[in-house]
Amino acid sequence: MWLDGESAGETPLVISKKLSGTYHVRLQSPDYLPSEGELVIEDGKETKYNRQLAANWGQLRVTSDPPGATVYLDDIAVKDKTTPCTLDRVKPGVHIIKFALAGHGERTEKTTVERGQTSSVSTTLQPMLGYLVVTSTYTDGTVCEGDIKLDGKSVGQTPWGGDVLAVPHTVEVQCPKGSGSQQVVVVHNKRSEANVAIETGGVEWVRIPGGSFNMGSKDFEWAQPVHRVTVRTFEMTKTLVTVEQYKACVDAGACTAPDTGGKCNWGQSDRGKHPINCVDWYQAQAYAKWAGGRLPTEAEWEYAARSGGRDWKYPWGNENATCERAVMDDGGYGCGRDSTWPVCSKPSGNTTQGLCDMAGNVWEWVQDWYHDSYNGAPTDGSAWESPTGSHRVYRGGSWNGGAGDVRAAFRYDYSPGLRGDDLGFRVARDSL
Numbered sequence: 001m002w003l004d005g006e007s008a009g010e011t012p013l014v015i016s017k018k019l020s021g022t023y024h025v026r027l028q029s030p031d032y033l034p035s036e037g038e039l040v041i042e043d044g045k046e047t048k049y050n051r052q053l054a055a056n057w058g059q060l061r062v063t064s065d066p067p068g069a070t071v072y073l074d075d076i077a078v079k080d081k082t083t084p085c086t087l088d089r090v091k092p093g094v095h096i097i098k099f100a101l102a103g104h105g106e107r108t109e110k111t112t113v114e115r116g117q118t119s120s121v122s123t124t125l126q127p128m129l130g131y132l133v134v135t136s137t138y139t140d141g142t143v144c145e146g147d148i149k150l151d152g153k154s155v156g157q158t159p160w161g162g163d164v165l166a167v168p169h170t171v172e173v174q175c176p177k178g179s180g181s182q183q184v185v186v187v188h189n190k191r192s193e194a195n196v197a198i199e200t201g202g203v204e205w206v207r208i209p210g211g212s213f214n215m216g217s218k219d220f221e222w223a224q225p226v227h228r229v230t231v232r233t234f235e236m237t238k239t240l241v242t243v244e245q246y247k248a249c250v251d252a253g254a255c256t257a258p259d260t261g262g263k264c265n266w267g268q269s270d271r272g273k274h275p276i277n278c279v280d281w282y283q284a285q286a287y288a289k290w291a292g293g294r295l296p297t298e299a300e301w302e303y304a305a306r307s308g309g310r311d312w313k314y315p316w317g318n319e320n321a322t323c324e325r326a327v328m329d330d331g332g333y334g335c336g337r338d339s340t341w342p343v344c345s346k347p348s349g350n351t352t353q354g355l356c357d358m359a360g361n362v363w364e365w366v367q368d369w370y371h372d373s374y375n376g377a378p379t380d381g382s383a384w385e386s387p388t389g390s391h392r393v394y395r396g397g398s399w400n401g402g403a404g405d406v407r408a409a410f411r412y413d414y415s416p417g418l419r420g421d422d423l424g425f426r427v428a429r430d431s432l
Contacts, residue, residue: 002026003039025049031057031089059118060087060111064099064125072098086118097121103128103165130186133161136173136196144198146175158196171196177203177292179252199248203291204238206353207431208300210381213309215302215374217409222372231303231381233431236296239343239356240275240364240426246287247272254290256283263339263421273342275362275424281392281416284365284425293429297383298368298411300428301395305359305408307352313407315351315358321403325349326360328406334399341399359406362424363394370413391415398422 001008003023008015011027020043028034032053039049062071064083071078071085074096078087083099092115099107104125111121136146136158148155149172150164158173166188172181173196184194210233216226243265249255258266264278265271279287281295288294296304303309312318316325323335326349334340344356351358369389371377377384391413397406400422404410414423 002028027051027053029053031055031091056092056115057089058092058113058115060090060095060097060113061085061118061120062087062097063120063122064101064107065122066101066104066125069099069101069104069125072100097123099123099125101125103167128166128188129163130166130188131161131191132164132169132184132186133159133191133193134171134173134196135159135193136175136180136198138175138177138198144175144177146173146179146196146198148173166190173198174254174290175292178248179254179290181252199252202245202248203241203427205235205429206238206355207233207235208304208353209233209308211303211309213303213306214311215299215377215409217407219407220410223374223409223411225374227374227377227379229299229303229377229379229381231300231309234296234300234428235293235431236300236304236355236428237291237293237426238354240362240424241284241287242272242343243268243274243276244272245291246276246279249287249290252290255286258283259419265340271340274340275343275357277340277362277421277424278419279424280419281365281414283419288425288427291427293427295365295367295425296428297381298366298393298395299378299381301364301366302408303381304351304353304355305396310352313409314349315355315408316349321359321406326397326406327357327399328360328397329400329402337399339399358396359408360397360401361399362396362422363398363401363412363420364396365423365425366393366395368393370411394423 001011018041020041023039025039026036033056035051035053041047062083062085067083069083071081090113092113094112097109104127107123107125109121109123113119134148137143146158148160151170164186166186168185171194175198178198180196180198182194182196184192186192210231212230214226215229216223250257259278260267265274305315306312307315314321323330325346327341340361349359350356367383370391370393394412394414
């Protein structure tokens with residue numbers, strides 16, 4: 001506020017002991033038109049002066065194709081605004097608008113804003129491209145073909161090449177045996193390459209030569225009738241899937257976390273080498289797919305547990321099952337530890353082919369639906385998927401089971417959605 005050309009202060013303002021008379025008043029505030037008038041002060045009276053200032057701005061609607069550009073108004077970045085947006089309280093007159101979007105050339109446009117009006121300005125941003133080549137290999141150097149996601153969007157399979165925006169990108173590749181991801185910066189008018197390393201979670205595969213065997217046992221009513229089955233050559237993971245192997249799948253976003261607490265191994269810092277437990281059949285399926293395999297069929301599992309179809313009760317032969325060969329209930333659950341053990345802790349119980357823990361430690365999910373007898377079971381080693389059932393089969397016994405449970409022919413069943421601290425799995429795949 002100015003009185004007769006002299007600054008009087010900022011409103012609201014009280015001026016005391018001012019000489020009577022007539023004064024010229026000027027009110028001025030940023031973004032408003034100035035106001036001028038007269039103020040008459042009389043002796044011994046209080047005089048009030050109030051004016052409504054007229055706004056001196058307009059609005060500016062800013063758009064671009066593609067959207068998402070940062071907006072600069074007269075070379076000053078507009079905070080927290082990207083296209084499309086509306087700029088309020090823009091002074092009337094001519095303005096320069098600059099548009100900046102990663103991977104695109106900058107553009108400037110001139111526009112005029114009128115007081116009390118909404119003006120518009122728009123532009124088209126030209127992409128700046130580079131050529132990206134994506135390949136993928138396993139950690140042993142073997143090339144693999146896999147599905148590619150570029151910044152979360154599927155674009156094809158490796159090996160792949162194409163023009164992309166010259167910006168940083170996240171490349172994800174899912175190969176049959178695992179997955180991997182990599183950040184790559186694509187340079188304008190240049191060729192960039194991303195060779196994505198595929199993490200398989202440290203899985204070791206054992207080849208199981210095919211053959212025929214007598215599946216089942218007269219010792220168990222639900223494992224009869226004993227029948228002849230022919231199994232093709234296949235591969236099976238040497239160990240039960242471990243906590244650290246399963247974690248690699250969770251970290252890759254392909255698996256969900258198991259249950260925790262109690263005797264579940266997930267979330268316990270000293271259990272990385274222990275078998276994963278507290279997972280349901282669906283989680284086992286998800287991991288198997290991510291690792292480039294599948295759950296074994298029940299016939300494959302028993303064939304492998306009999307060391308290639310031998311007429312043995314246990315993986316090692318017919319000698320009694322004790323804690324010398326298996327993690328089981330012998331002198332207490334888990335051989336007295338009341339828990340699982342690290343995988344392959346009992347090498348004297350391995351199969352002839354070298355599979356660990358086919359007896360004990362944790363039960364193992366297999367692919368098949370459960371049927372209470374083998375009447376009508378496949379004889380070609382395939383999974384028994386029809387007719388369907390309500391429970392899936394699991395095999396092998398566990399840390400809290402006795403000698404009968406760890407028999408190669410013993411079978412049990414569980415709802416596929418349930419989880420147990422004595423239940424895990426291993427993975428199989430067709431022979432390469």
